[in-house]
Amino acid sequence: MKWRSWAAGGVALAVAFLAAWLTVFGSRALAASHTERDVQAGRALFATHCAACHGEGGRGDGASAASFATRPSDLADGRLMNGLPDEFLVSVITHGGPAQGLAPTMPPFDRTLSADQIRRVVAFVRTLARPDYRGGPTTLARPPRAPRQPIFFNHVIHSGSFQIPCQYCHADARRSEYAGLPSIERCVGCHKIIGVADNPEIGKIHDYARRGAPIPWMRVFKVPEFTYFPHKAHVRADVACQTCHGPIERMPVVGADTGPGLAHDLARLVGLHPPQRLLTMGWCVDCHRRENATRDTHAPLDCIACHH
Numbered sequence: 001m002k003w004r005s006w007a008a009g010g011v012a013l014a015v016a017f018l019a020a021w022l023t024v025f026g027s028r029a030l031a032a033s034h035t036e037r038d039v040q041a042g043r044a045l046f047a048t049h050c051a052a053c054h055g056e057g058g059r060g061d062g063a064s065a066a067s068f069a070t071r072p073s074d075l076a077d078g079r080l081m082n083g084l085p086d087e088f089l090v091s092v093i094t095h096g097g098p099a100q101g102l103a104p105t106m107p108p109f110d111r112t113l114s115a116d117q118i119r120r121v122v123a124f125v126r127t128l129a130r131p132d133y134r135g136g137p138t139t140l141a142r143p144p145r146a147p148r149q150p151i152f153f154n155h156v157i158h159s160g161s162f163q164i165p166c167q168y169c170h171a172d173a174r175r176s177e178y179a180g181l182p183s184i185e186r187c188v189g190c191h192k193i194i195g196v197a198d199n200p201e202i203g204k205i206h207d208y209a210r211r212g213a214p215i216p217w218m219r220v221f222k223v224p225e226f227t228y229f230p231h232k233a234h235v236r237a238d239v240a241c242q243t244c245h246g247p248i249e250r251m252p253v254v255g256a257d258t259g260p261g262l263a264h265d266l267a268r269l270v271g272l273h274p275p276q277r278l279l280t281m282g283w284c285v286d287c288h289r290r291e292n293a294t295r296d297t298h299a300p301l302d303c304i305a306c307h308h
């Protein structure tokens with residue numbers, strides 16, 4: 001009798017163990033085979049639709065690559081590709097290069113491939129990267145109130161992919177009140193050659209340069225005249241640009257909802273505590289209090305420091 005219940009207990013234990021093993025490892029194996037299937041399907045689609053330009057291995061050396069002034073991107077260069085979120089790749093493949101400011105020689109595939117097929121192609125493209133793609137943010141940031149700029153300047157390409165340091169372009173941030181916007185000479189320095197022949201957005205840079213006109217960028221972050229905001233102090237105190245401006249390297253177009261808002265003020269009036277809106281006095285003061293309490297900083301709270 002005893003050995004029987006023993007055996008039954010053993011079997012029950014084995015069953016429970018097997019069930020647990022299956023839920024933990026079985027599902028993982030299933031997920032892995034699922035993505036592996038995606039990659040295989042993506043590889044076939046890539047060979048049919050992309051290899052003529054990008055090459056079998058994605059190196060930008062397909063049979064017709066030489067006929068393009070802007071070379072088809074080297075999709076195997078992990079240094080450039082790994083900082084690009086999936087949504088960026090999907091956007092370019094679905095709607096063509098101009099959807100992200102790139103050349104129209106990268107054609108749209110929305111009529112040839114389904115959303116699911118494009119997802120599989122992206123899964124395959126990720127496997128080409130050297131150094132390896134190890135994941136990262138998958139979505140682009142699309143902040144509110146992003147203005148229509150005179151040139152589609154994309155931070156995702158300059159900062160996310162090419163990783164040009166923020167202060168290479170916003171060079172005054174460390175030493176003055178303003179971060180500053182780059183001069184047209186700074187753009188021309190790189191774009192004398194890059195993209196001029198076949199990217200109309202880059203062509204616009206040269207139109208402005210020829211006319212000797214500055215590019216009339218629309219401003220996004222702006223405090224009223226009667227307030228003093230020095231970038232220098234904040235950069236030197238190691239406050240990251242993104243703390244105040246958001247994930248710029250994932251923004252195709254920079255935007256932000258800033259300044260006092262009526263709905264927000266009313267919510268506070270009735271005792272709710274919505275987070276402070278960007279660039280309001282409460283936003284500045286809250287951070288100054290928080291920083292002083294948690295770090296060895298002396299961020300000012302007296303009126304005159306910000307209003308003089």
Ligand code: HEC
Nearest residue numbers: 049050053070071072073089092093097102103105106121
């Ligand atoms: C007719 C040629 C052509 C075909 C076909 C083509 N591409 Fe491209 N692709 C280009 C060119 C040229 C660029 C570079 C555009 C630029 O840098 O302005 C590009 C850029 C890209 C980029 C942007 C990468 C980066 O540098 O940010 C991705 C992603 C991409 N292609 C994926 C694909 C995929 C996937 C396919 C197949 C579904 C495909 N392309 C088919 C020509 C092509």
Ligand code: HEC
Nearest residue numbers: 100101102152153154157162164182186187190195201202
């Ligand atoms: C340090 C070099 C560098 C500087 C400075 C630079 N760019 Fe670029 N830019 C690039 C590279 C590299 C690309 C990617 C080209 C490609 O793959 O087609 C690019 C792409 C672009 C594109 C096409 C993609 C997009 O962003 O829409 C535009 C437009 C552009 N740059 C505008 C500008 C403007 C305007 C300035 C000056 C404010 C500027 N660039 C400064 C290197 C630079």
Ligand code: HEC
Nearest residue numbers: 153158159164165166169217218219220221241245248254
């Ligand atoms: C290649 C030059 C370049 C680089 C690199 C660059 N930017 Fe910019 N940035 C610009 C240009 C040009 C504009 C104006 C057009 C726009 O708003 O997108 C701009 C706009 C901005 C704005 C909005 C300014 C306003 O109107 O209030 C912020 C904030 C900003 N950049 C932050 C950053 C940060 C943070 C980084 C690094 C992650 C960075 N930028 C890297 C060129 C650059």
Ligand code: HEC
Nearest residue numbers: 166170173178179180221222223229234235239240241244
């Ligand atoms: C503590 C918050 C904070 C930090 C950190 C910060 N900024 Fe700003 N930034 C602002 C505010 C506030 C404005 C509006 C300033 C004004 O109107 O004078 C602004 C404006 C800008 C502008 C518009 C042009 C200008 O000079 O006014 C750019 C570009 C910019 N910031 C880039 C950067 C970059 C790049 C960094 C990191 C090196 C950075 N910011 C760090 C808060 C910040």
Ligand code: HEC
Nearest residue numbers: 228229233237243279283284287288291297298299305306
């Ligand atoms: C994310 C946190 C943060 C935000 C938001 C912020 N600050 Fe600061 N602020 C700091 C820190 C940190 C310091 C540096 C304190 C130090 O050096 O000990 C500082 C310092 C300052 C100083 C002193 C400069 C000096 O030379 O000593 C002024 C003025 C200032 N901030 C104004 C503002 C204004 C105006 C705003 C809102 C538009 C603002 N700050 C938003 C964190 C912040």
Ligand code: HEC
Nearest residue numbers: 223224227260279280281282284285288300301302303306
């Ligand atoms: C850390 C920076 C900072 C400090 C300290 C500060 N302010 Fe401000 N203040 C701002 C900013 C930024 C604005 C503009 C945005 C806004 O209206 O919320 C502003 C706006 C104001 C306004 C205009 C409000 C409106 O509705 O137009 C008044 C009045 C004002 N501040 C008074 C004061 C007084 C009084 C003190 C001292 C008790 C003070 N501030 C301390 C940053 C500061």
